[in-house]
């Protein structure tokens with residue numbers, strides 16, 4: 001029988017939440033800079049000055065005054081309360097996104113502790129759910145989904161499916177059907193309405209989510225995500241032609257069903 005202290009897992013979850021907050025922001029800045037560089041290259045303009053944006057290797061800093069953050073400013077949730085939501089150096093308000101992401105990650109990861117049957121399952125599910133949270137934030141804030149996130153979710157889901165001794169090929173087939181279905185829907189919209197109603201990233205995301213949760217999840221996730229998206233659009237007073245990221249709702253729906261399964 002294996003065990004890990006719940007408190008230790010909660011602390012690790014908070015640190016993962018802090019890393020997701022930082023990584024999701026850096027990833028967006030990194031991608032924006034790359035797109036700018038590519039656009040400048042196409043337009044035969046001089047490349048942007050300065051070093052490229054580091055995803056992993058640089059210290060966290062205040063985006064306003066560019067001071068590096070010290071260790072106390074990096075303690076999840078507590079540092080925000082301690083600093084009263086302001087940068088220690090320039091007193092500029094720190095975005096609420098950081099404590100929200102840390103709290104969200106903690107509440108999403110904690111149920112996995114009691115559910116995982118062995119350390120490998122816990123690691124795989126922790127990485128899978130953390131990657132989904134990171135991808136949802138990026139899509140919500142910048143309207144794109146990183147391909148590497150799909151790959152991580154696919155790999156972690158494979159470990160989990162094997163550990164649960166579920167039919168890998170059945171899940172793989174369901175994932176491919178989901179991908180095909182959304183690509184067809186996308187093509188139909190493009191042909192008849194001349195609009196990109198569904199992104200290719202959303203199709204890939206649905207495929208890996210259904211691969212993880214099985215054939216029955218396809219309709220459930222699609223319906224629940226559409227419903228959540230509709231509620232969001234109504235609250236935000238979006239019009240028919242407004243762009244809405246679908247990825248966060250696909251992820252929210254799949255996590256909702258997964259946690260319901262854990263709870264029942």
Ligand SMILES: [Zn+2]
Pocket residue numbers: 062063064065066067087088089090091092
């Ligand atoms: Zn500052």
